[in-house]
Amino acid sequence: MNNRNRILYIVLFIVGLVAPAVIYPIFLMKALCFALFASAFNLLLGYTGLLSFGHAMFLGTAGYICGHAVKVLGFPTELGILAGVAASALLGYLVGALAIRRQGIYFAMITLAFSQMLYFIYLQVPFTGGEDGLQAIPRQTFLGLVNLDDDNAMYYFTYAIVVFGFWVIYRTIHSPFGQVLKAIRENEARALSLGYDVDKYKLLAFVLSCALSGLAGATKALVFKFETLTDVHWSMSGEAVLMTLLGGMGTILGPTVGAFIVVTLQNYLASLEGWVTVITGVIFVLCVLVFRRGVVGEIAARIK
Numbered sequence: 001m002n003n004r005n006r007i008l009y010i011v012l013f014i015v016g017l018v019a020p021a022v023i024y025p026i027f028l029m030k031a032l033c034f035a036l037f038a039s040a041f042n043l044l045l046g047y048t049g050l051l052s053f054g055h056a057m058f059l060g061t062a063g064y065i066c067g068h069a070v071k072v073l074g075f076p077t078e079l080g081i082l083a084g085v086a087a088s089a090l091l092g093y094l095v096g097a098l099a100i101r102r103q104g105i106y107f108a109m110i111t112l113a114f115s116q117m118l119y120f121i122y123l124q125v126p127f128t129g130g131e132d133g134l135q136a137i138p139r140q141t142f143l144g145l146v147n148l149d150d151d152n153a154m155y156y157f158t159y160a161i162v163v164f165g166f167w168v169i170y171r172t173i174h175s176p177f178g179q180v181l182k183a184i185r186e187n188e189a190r191a192l193s194l195g196y197d198v199d200k201y202k203l204l205a206f207v208l209s210c211a212l213s214g215l216a217g218a219t220k221a222l223v224f225k226f227e228t229l230t231d232v233h234w235s236m237s238g239e240a241v242l243m244t245l246l247g248g249m250g251t252i253l254g255p256t257v258g259a260f261i262v263v264t265l266q267n268y269l270a271s272l273e274g275w276v277t278v279i280t281g282v283i284f285v286l287c288v289l290v291f292r293r294g295v296v297g298e299i300a301a302r303i304k
Contacts, residue, residue, distance in 0.1 A: 012253075013163070016159055016163075017159075020152055020155050020156075025151040025152060025154070025155040026151060026223070026224075027263070027267060028155060029154065029155055029158045029220075029223045030220070030223065030224075030263055030267075031259055031260050031263040031264070032158055032159060032162045033158065033162070033216045033217075033219055033220040033223065034216070034220075034239075034243065034259040034262070034263055035162065035243075035255060035256040035259040035260065036161075036162045036165045036166070036212065036215065036216040036219075037055075037059055037213055037216040037217070037240055037243075037259070038240050038243035038244050038247070038255035038256070038258060038259045039165070039166060039169055039212070039255040039256060040055075040165070040169070040209045040210075040212035040213040040215075040216065041055050041209065041213065041240040041241070041243075041244055041255070042244045042249060042250070042251075042254065042255045043169055043172065043173070043205065043208065043209045043212070044205060044206060044209040045241075045244060045249060046244065046249040046250035046251070046254075047173055047178065047181050047182055047185060047205075047250060048181045048184060048185055048201075048202060048205045048206075049184065049185035049186075049188075050100075050107060050202060050205070050206065051104075051107065051108045051241075052099075052107075052108065052111040052206075052209075052237070053108045053109070053111050053112035053115070053234065053237050053238075053241075054095070054111035054112050054113075054114050054115030054116075054234070054237055055111070055115075055209075055210075055213055055236075055237045055240050056115055056231060056232055056233060056234065056235075056236035056237040056240070057091065057095075057114065057115040057118045057119070057232055058088040058091060058092055058210040058211075058213040058214050058217065059088075059213050059214070059216060059217035059220070059231050059232075059236060060118075060122070060217060060227070060229070060231035060232030060236070061084070061087050061088050061091055061118070061214065061217070061232070062084030062085060062087060062088040062213070062214030062215070062216075062217035062218040062221075063084065063134075063217040063218060063220060063221035063227035063231055064084075064122065064127070064128050064134060064221075064227050065083050065084045065087040065088075065218070066080045066081055066083060066084030066137075066217075066218035066221050066222065066227075067080075067134045067137040067221045067222075067226070067227045068127050068134065069083045069084070070137055070138060070140065070222070071134070071136065071137050071138060072127070076140060076141075076144075077139065077140045077141065077142055077148060077222065078142070078143070080218065080222075081161075081215070081218045081219065081222070083218075084214050084215075084217060084218030084221070085211050085214040085215050085218060086214075087214065088210050088211055088213060088214025088215075088217065089207055089210055089211040089214065091118075091210065092206055092207045092209070092210025092211065093203070093207050093210075095110075095111065095114050095206075095210075096202075096203045096206035096207060096210070097203060098110065099111055099114075099206070100199055100202045100203055100206065101199075103188075112234060112237070115232070115234055115237060116234060118232060119229065119232045119233060119234070122229060122232055123229060128227075128229075131229065133226055133227055133228035133229065134221075134226060134227040134228075135225075135226050136225060136226070137221055137222060137225045137226060137227065138225070139154060139222055139225065142157055148222070154222070154223060158219055158223060161215060161219050162216075162219075165212050165215055165216070166252075166256075168208075168212065169212065169252075170252060172208065173252070177201070177204070180196055180201050181201060181205055183196070184196075184198055184201060184202065217231060239262065242258070242262060242280070242284055243255055243258035243259045243261075243262050244258060244294075245258070245284070245288065245294060246258035246261055246262065246283075246284055246287055246294060246295065247259070247261070247294050247295055247296050248293055248294025248295060248296035248297035248298070248300075249293075249294060249297070250297070251294065251296045251297055251300065253296050254294050254295070254296040254297060257294075257295050257296050258294070258295070261283075261295075262280065265279065265280050265283070266280070
């Protein structure tokens with residue numbers, strides 16, 4: 001990491017610490033959860049070259065498992081989140097073991113099919129609450145010391161989780177494992193000819209991305225105290241694609257910027273109801289035409 005990037009990350013970290021003083025904490029927590037979700041998706045698409053159209057199932061699965069574990073089984077907050085992450089990682093392994101056998105659009109369609117199948121399962125099983133969702137999820141305390149029912153305390157808890165998730169992604173990308181993933185993205189046949197077990201690397205990347213998506217989903221369920229089918233629907237996977245491409249695919253901060261743009265539009269244009277989707281779509285089209293590498297990608301290209 002060069003000095004310029006180090007300073008940038010320090011400044012962003014400090015901004016995150018003081019942000020609740022000027023911006024509504026619930027809005028910030030929602031944006032942070034989606035930023036982690038989009039960044040986890042970007043690890044798969046931007047650095048491995050795998051387009052998943054079913055990533056919402058990992059976000060929603062962790063939310064349901066975490067919410068059920070905390071509300072019904074009486075798990076403490078930390079174990080509830082771990083249960084959600086473990087469920088998403090296990091589901092990711094099962095789906096990935098089948099999906100990575102195919103490439104391109106076939107991989108995308110397999111993940112979409114699994115996601116839709118899981119959506120209808122969650123619609124029917126009792127513990128999810130069906131169309132009503134899982135309501136009144138308690139926040140409890142962190143390590144029995146910090147009362148997470150307070151929005152400011154919950155914000156810093158969420159912020160710490162998201163920063164940890166970003167650190168894992170950053171370390172993965174800049175590790176030998178991450179370099180192999182980039183090689184697979186650029187030329188899978190060449191990586192295979194060099195002796196790398198391509199399917200093994202892709203499966204590991206898929207499971208890691210699913211686990212991080214689950215971390216975002218479990219945290220989001222605690223933030224809003226409920227979990228619904230919206231987080232499992234295919235349109236949520238579409239939002240992850242939108243955030244990633246809008247901010248800059250294959251960049252560290254791109255998905256975060258994209259997530260904040262989309263969440264801000266959804267929040268401040270909510271009074272327009274259905275027009276929010278239209279306006280978001282128009283902005284996406286304009287960004288793709290004008291900023292083909294995404295907002296962060298174009299800025300980085302101009303700074304160099």
